[in-house]
Amino acid sequence: MDRFLFLTFDGLSRGAVYAAFALALVLIWRATRIVNFAQGAMAVATAYVAYSVADATGSYWLGFIVALVAGLLLGAGVERVVMRFVDHSSPLNGVVVALGLVLIIQGVLGMIYGNEFRPATAPFSRDAFDIGGVALLSRYDLFVFAAVGAVVVLLTLLFTRTSTGLRMRAAAFAPDVSRLLGVPVGGMLTLGWALAAAVGSLAGMLVLPTELGLHPTAMDIVFISAFTAAVVGGLDSPIGSVLGGLMVGLLLSYISGYLGATVAPMAVLALLVVVLLSRPDGLFARSKARTA
């Protein structure tokens, strides 16, 4: 029972990170109908910058903030310089361009920082402390929950309570009509990419210390898990992506715990295939699928 509880909390902690990363994918998908396959590489790039700053200044938190700001800038830059010029007549175009970005970013990171693992330190202890005799949660897990929770709450407030959020939703759902109503749709797209990339960077900063560390390809497996989470939740549903992230986190934790860590990546892919075959709109999608 203790083991089950431990695996549950561990899964929720990992799942929270997948949730944030999946949320970032959903933000961009809703606005542009592009699955941003470059999101993992973009997050790693900003994490490299963050740890460079942290090493130079001795302050993890300065690096952490730099990661988020770098995410904003990188996201805006990718939209302005690359994605804006992608021909949307075929959905494949955006995918191919995003995959090209992965190769470029990973290549450049390899040239600058080298293709070996570098340590990514955590700002809090990752040792679980006792609650009633059972070691379930570490301070770092609490930090992860708080950070992801804050992002979910802030994004919800942004989209439901502010004029900018209303503009962003309208621009995503009906770009031409929004333009006629005076919404600067291009600017909203840039903002959407910037926010999504910053959330991706946050997820990267949270997950890298729990993995092998910094490496140009360090987020590849995380990307697959988060992408699965987004598909499980329905790519159009922000709430679905959060629930999907937690589900995938739990599933991976139970499978690694009971069947062995080597089975886990296969389990993710199996889940992805099953969901795509049975409920391609996701488990939480509304009954009517959007045509886009």
Place this chain on the structure above:
Amino acid sequence: MTALLDVEGLTAGYGAAPVLHEVSLTVQPGQIVAVLGANGAGKSTLLRTLSGLLPAQQGRILFDGKDLSGIKVERMVHHGIAHVPEGRGVVTELTVDENLRLGGLWRKPQPPLEPIYELFPRLAERKSHLGHQLSGGERQMLALGRALVAQPRLLLLDEPSLGLAPKITAHIMALLRDLRDRTGLAVLLVEQNVRSALSIADEGVVLSLGRIVTRHDAATLVDDADLRHAYLGF
């Protein structure tokens, strides 16, 4: 009196083959001009070009004496031009209230929505309903109300009667005339429903294969049997 909208020699379309050929027309302040014509005559293309959704290939669009060429679509509302596109363009994923707010977001301070809810009490009852839960008539009211939030000077209205019951169409037409009388709003009204369009229009412009073939007072178009037969087919 200078025209509110003065279009000269407008040629536009999709790709190499233009849909509109050297179209010229004027709309005076407070005037309702009906653009009539068969399917594919270029009526919607005309409105899309006027609001900037489609670039003009040739010609000039003057609004209140200012040249509108090269102005971004999202700036058109700032000049006082509101375009209600065909199919109404209600954002179906947003609520009635959110759709209406969207119409006035660019204005600082944001205009109150109460006048619109007074104009369309039905919308007030359905404030928190999503766009896709509305009937066709309610969507048309919402699209129209949303355009009016920004207090435009010229309304480009594309097929407001499409798919609506005659009673609702008549209600909307009466409302347009009333608005014009009260506020001096000018309307360029694209319609297939010739009778209801001419019932409120001051002038009728007949578009055929992208060219203006005739232009008359609405009353003349209705009364003159020869004109009616030749251009409007009834």
